[in-house]
Amino acid sequence: MxxxxxxxxHCHSHFSDGALSPMELLELAKARDVQQLAITDHDTVxxxxxxxxxxxxxxxxxxxxxxxxxxxxxxxxxxxxxxxLDLASSDFGRAMTIQAQAREDRAEKITEVLQRLGFDVALPxxxxxxxxxxxxxxxxxxxxxxxxxIPSMTMAFKRVLGSGKPGxxxxxxxxxxxxxxxxxxxxxxxxxxxxxxxxxxxxxLRALLSDFVAAGGQGLEVLTGYQDAQRINALADLAxxxxxxASAGSDFHQPGQPWAELGRVAALPDRCVPVWTLxx
Ligand code: AMP
Ligand code: ZN
Ligand code: FE
Ligand code: FE
Numbered sequence: 001m002x003x004x005x006x007x008x009x010h011c012h013s014h015f016s017d018g019a020l021s022p023m024e025l026l027e028l029a030k031a032r033d034v035q036q037l038a039i040t041d042h043d044t045v046x047x048x049x050x051x052x053x054x055x056x057x058x059x060x061x062x063x064x065x066x067x068x069x070x071x072x073x074x075x076x077x078x079x080x081x082x083x084x085l086d087l088a089s090s091d092f093g094r095a096m097t098i099q100a101q102a103r104e105d106r107a108e109k110i111t112e113v114l115q116r117l118g119f120d121v122a123l124p125x126x127x128x129x130x131x132x133x134x135x136x137x138x139x140x141x142x143x144x145x146x147x148x149x150i151p152s153m154t155m156a157f158k159r160v161l162g163s164g165k166p167g168x169x170x171x172x173x174x175x176x177x178x179x180x181x182x183x184x185x186x187x188x189x190x191x192x193x194x195x196x197x198x199x200x201x202x203x204x205l206r207a208l209l210s211d212f213v214a215a216g217g218q219g220l221e222v223l224t225g226y227q228d229a230q231r232i233n234a235l236a237d238l239a240x241x242x243x244x245x246a247s248a249g250s251d252f253h254q255p256g257q258p259w260a261e262l263g264r265v266a267a268l269p270d271r272c273v274p275v276w277t278l279x280x
């Protein structure tokens with residue numbers, strides 16, 4: 001197992017559906033001795049508009065720019081993390097504008113679907129829960145739970161918002177090829193996020209990776225949040241087979257979720273080539 005360095009290349013701030021501000025994320029990362037951190041909000045790089053790099057440097061943390069882009073492949077939602085992006089790229093700025101619009105349109109559609117199902121929901125209520133952040137399905141779930149219409153976030157996803165449910169609207173997302181293109185055009189490394197979360201068969205996952213590599217994708221999240229050794233090994237094998245750099249991230253959203261704690265990432269298996277070797 002390789003030990004160096006302590007990294008976390010997947011987490012969320014309040015610019016998407018995370019609970020903490022980017023500065024709070026940095027403080028937590030420092031407290032956990034994270035040496036390299038990427039904040040990867042859903043479809044926004046709002047966190048990086050702040051003077052974060054100077055704060056990170058004084059905390060001794062290498063801040064790697066990042067974003068988790070929603071896209072679709074074979075009618076499934078796929079998340080692609082872009083790392084080490086040049087945020088000054090005007091094309092990437094345009095991509096973020098497209099994603100912001102897609103999220104707004106999607107939020108309207110989700111509102112309509114939930115209303116049709118008989119739920120009491122208005123878009124401004126959900127936008128208020130998102131605060132500074134872009135609206136996502138967790139904000140709809142939060143609203144349904146807060147108003148007593150569904151008992152828990154888990155149930156909200158299970159019944160109406162999760163994969164394959166009526167509130168899981170993905171028509172607005174760009175194709176996998178487009179998302180990967182946005183990232184590589186901005187000089188970044190495209191990484192398939194949490195590969196086991198899509199509940200695909202191994203054959204399907206291989207087909208995804210094959211298309212991903214053809215589009216210019218270069219990385220795979222071999223470590224994401226808590227995963228057992230068997231899954232880590234299976235993903236290390238896939239990274240090896242498709243010649244992909246291995247990335248690792250907690251997918252931290254908020255404190256108190258032990259399966260996704262900031263900086264709590266296992267060591268990569270030795271046969272993996274870590275993605276950070278590309279820049280450090
Ligand atoms: P969205 O960006 O709107 O598609 O929402 C995706 C986010 O929803 C993920 O990053 C998770 O934070 C959250 N999420 C997805 N599935 C579930 C689930 N089953 N239970 C709780 N949260 C979930
Ligand atoms: Zn999220
Ligand atoms: Fe994700
Ligand atoms: Fe995420």
